[in-house]
Amino acid sequence: MVISTTSAEGRGEQVNCTFASRYVRNVLPKFQMPETSMPKDSAYQIINDELMLDGNPRLNLASFVTTWMEPECDRLMMASMNKNYVDMDEYPVTTELQNRCVNIIANLFNAPIGDGETAVGVSTVGSSEAMMLAGLAFKRKWQNKRKLEGKPFDKPNMVTGANVQVCWEKFARYFEVELKEVKLSEGYYVMDPAKAVEMVDENTICVAAILGSTLTGEFEDVKLLHDLLVEKNKQTGWDTPIHVDAASGGFIAPFLYPELEWDFRLPLVKSINVSGHKYGLVYAGVGWVVWRSKEDLPDELIFHINYLGSDQPTFTLNFSKGSSQIIAQYYQFIRLGFEGYKNVMENCMENTRMLKQGLEKTGRFKILSKDIGVPLVAFSLKDSSKHTVFEVADSLRKFGWTVPAYTMPANAEHVAVLRVVIREDFSRGLAERLISDIDKVMREVDTLPSQVSSKTAHVTPTVDEVVRDSEVAVKSTVHKSETEAEQEIVSRWKGIVKKRGAC
Incomplete structure (x- = not known):
């Protein structure tokens, strides 16, 4: 039995419930707090009914974010949901686990940590906060240097590719830094290191390279960027550094491509951010940022508080945050170890290759993603004269799949792409089912009127x-x-x- 509203104008502003009518028959206002309380069973059922209309996270192939963890880790997370990480004096073990994670990540990225030293870094709410902290450190160091030299320090800029994630655009706008973007071109969808170095000037606080582009999963050539920037620094007397946005690829490259030089092995790389909630295999949202050394994190960005107990240093944008994701990250590190992470990433890449081969066999798609990079498949239609990737994405939703369709940034906006991200919980069986459903969608689309012409002909x-x-x-x-x-x-x-x- 469905409880319905009595007035037509109230229907859109009230919540209707099915099974909760066993406990309560009053309709709920959507945008105001109810006047009275209700039984817990009823509240649960009302919310649960609405959430059923959300998509299935495991079929959300748009997201890089982890959608499955072991039950033991789930229990650890639930047990620590009521811990506020910032209360370091109250929860010293959680603080210790965070510090262990920072050191594990720093060593994974080949940070030059001496004997008896600890790594410099912090957990964040995703990579967005992590890269903003790194960007602020670069901006402050550049400003301090310019002040000592008696030069203007009011027009900082940073160089990135046009394929940069939106968090970098937010950083530039929020913290008043000009974002100089290297435009893309058809067939080359990452930052060109040579063009990036050409754009560097005395006001450049850093060049940001991406290890795993959101668009195609491709790793940018950090080694080439580094070598070109070393030469420019020698010629100009500047010391322009590099930040690596390894949000997606930071937990992939060390296990699959250990010889690839992209991290602190390159002297100009001063900081790296990585998402624990992507291929770090933790639920959203936890990120990490690590610096090469203490000198790369200005002291004035670190705050000391004592109103929660003992002196506690903090250098995050957010203050309060949950402890559960930090604990989950440590669980994954000790549970899987290097061997376990490598096995997970290899399996993801095997399923990626299988999906790529299946799509190629259809003869309908052009694969844009590379073999070395994040385990994903980015592909476009070979023939887009009658139908678009957006039609394909819409049709796949009928089978439960969420596959994003999007256009490339400047100057490749005319290229439209579909992308499937392969996570740990995306099995070979699911890959085979997706290929089958895509084939059905394409045959169905062939029978429909051309959307490309119909959108313009009338x-x-x-x-x-x-x-x-x-x-x-x-x-x-x-x-x-x-x-x-x-x-x-x-x-x-x-x-x-x-x-x-x-x-």
Whole structure:
């Protein structure tokens, strides 16, 4: 039995419930707090009913974020949900586990940590906060250096590729740093190191390279960027550093491509961020940022508080945050070890290759992602003259799949792509099912009218266009007969329709 509202105008502002009618029959306002309490069973059922309409996380192939963990880790997380990490004096063991994670990650990234030293880093709420902290450190160090030299310090900039994640655009806007983007080109969807170094000037606080582009999963060539930047620094006397955004690839490269030089083995790499909630295999949202040394994190960015107990240093943008993700990260590190992480990543890559081969066999798609990078498959339609990747993405939702469709950034906006991210819980069986469903979708799409032409063929001219072109037609027919004038106006009208239909 469904409880319904009594007034038509109230229907959109109240929550209806099915099974909760066993406990309560009152409808709930959506945007105001209810006047009275309700039984816990009822509250649970009402929310659970609505959440059923969410997508299945394991079929969400748009997300890089972890959607499965072992039950033992789930229990650890639930047991620590009520711990506020910032209360370090109250929860010293949690603080210790965070410090262990920072050192594990720093060693994984080949940080030059001396005997008896500890790594410099911190857990964050995802990689967005992590890279903003790194960006602020670069900005402050650059400003301090410029002040000592007696030079202007009000126009900092940073160089990235146009494929950069939106968090970098947020950093630039929020913290007043000019973002100089290297434009992309068809067939090359990551930052060109040579072009990036050309854009560096005395106001550049850092160059940000991406280890695992969100668009295609490809690793940018950090080694080449580093070598070119070393030469430019020698020629100019600057000391422009590098930050590596390893949000997606930081927990992949050390296990699959250990010889690849992208991390602290390169002297100009001063900081690295990585997402624990992506291939770090932890639920959202935890990130990490580590610095090469203490000198790379300005002291003025570190705050000391004592109102929660003993002196506690903090250098995060957020203050309060849960402890559960930090504990889960430590669980994964000791549970899986290097061997376990390597096995997970190898399995993801095997399923990636299997999916890629299945898509290629259809003959309908062009694969844009590379063999070395994040385990994902980015692909476009070979023939997009009649239908688009957006139609394919919409049709796949009927089978429960969430596959994102998007266009590339400047200057490759004309390229439209579908992308499937392969996570630990995406099995070979699911990959085979996805290929089968994509094949069904393509055969179904073939039977439909062309969306590309239908979107443009029936476009009605705007009133302004009609009036403007009609006025032109009238002015040009002053010395023509009435019939000739009418025919010319009609001809111009048809021309407008044809012109807009071809856009």
